[in-house]
Amino acid sequence: MHPAPSVIIFTVLSGIGFGLLGFLGLGFPSVTGWVAFAFFAIAYLLAVGGLLASTLHLGNPQRALRAFTQWRTSWLSREGWFAVAALLIMAVYGGGLVFFETSIIALGWIGAALCVATIYATSMIYGQLKTVPRWNHWTTSLLFLGYSLTGGALLSGTTTIATYLLAALGIVQFVYWTLGDKRFVDRGHTQGTATGLGGLGDVRMLEPPHTGTNYLLKEMVYRIGRKHAQKLRVIGILMMSVVPFALLVTLDAGHLIGAVVVLLHLAGAFVTRWLFFAEAEHVVGLYYGK
């Protein structure tokens, strides 16, 4: 799949933003006044900035409000509702902390649950697609929730939880890659089933339908960079999990180490999210012999 920068930025940033909002909703860290304002500002910048970035890849963003109408069937629509609900509830909760020094605990919990629901809905946009076997698995949701919670824990300064989450996320990411590598073949999609001609013999593409490229090839048969996938996997997992974990375990987490850990994790998350898209194989490639 084509790794569109707008979608990578959206999923990484808004994921971390909602993760941080979730932690704030649960009272990690327990802050009020201007400190609370700073935390909430960062969370909203990430969450809302990410959502805005996602509209950049739309063909007609001026109609984006229509995306709220089909929540009965569409995970993309549900994501929109959960996101708006989470942002509104957390605004009220955050307003209480910043301006009135009051924590409406129930509201914080509801807001945190909505943040998790938002991330889950985002993950299901990809996880629901049977056409992309690598994504079409419950571990996609686990992965997205893992990135969100880890990022949120790091940004909220909840160091102990963040340390555990960094380790867990590294394992989840590794398992996700290992399981995902086999799934396309395991599902049995071949040029034979795609054309229905598999019963007659070995099917091979002889001539593509067009000499140039097209939307399908650019969007769904993206193959550039797959040859570096293994190197990028190692770089990604080192930056987003192993090194930050080692730093937090061995050093006292001050602001400087904290900042280094957050930046490392974020950079690593961009690498692995790029791979999430670039490595995903769509079944339509079978019609093009790929």
Next chain:
Amino acid sequence: MTSLPTETAKKLGLVIDLDTCVGCHACVVACKGWNTQGYGAPLSDQDPYGESPSGTFLNRVHSFEVKPAEAPAQLVHFPKSCLHCDDAPCVTVCPTGASYKRAEDGIVLVNEDACIGCGLCAWACPYGAREMDQAEGVMKKCTLCVDRIYNENLPEVDREPACVRTCPSGARHFGDFADETSNVSKLVAERGGFDLMPELGTKPVNKYLPPRPKDQAVEEFDILAPLLEPVATDAGGFLGWLDKALERI
């Protein structure tokens, strides 16, 4: 609404005969021609006369080689357009309701005024039947020529999809699959019509007819062949001497 109808009164669709398709791409051209001037936004091209042309098409013809284990390879031309699936995954993922499947005849359409161009429906389609128009930013797909098949301003003979109307080898057939007596239902029953990627559970309405098995060359096909075998395998006499002499040179 992006909920799928539980049942459609008619099931309009195409039968594509892989046995008779000659791969001329006339259906591709006819489709582009009709649909760039009728329903919705035109089908734009990018850099059409330049170095790297590309464009929006609703129907494309792939060509495959099929190699049976014990027979010569055979060439199969493979036209592919929207299959108007009964369980269309492209419809349910649409966040705006722009994509829908009509309850009256089962045609899957895009309301372009509501399409935000997110591209999720194209991701959900296994068959590559949807292409985002790069000029308009809306999703384009086969409409089964909805503006022809019901169009009373056209002569009756033209009230079928442009691809079917133009096919010179009669490889494309249009009809109602809900009606067991229709031409398409009979063709599917007689010729063993099949689904593409049935393992994905999309329940396509369009069916493909398999290429008929080719005649195989039998080993002893000429009754005179035994009489034409070489008479002498180890030649003696003058010819034998000549053979040896020539080999020595």
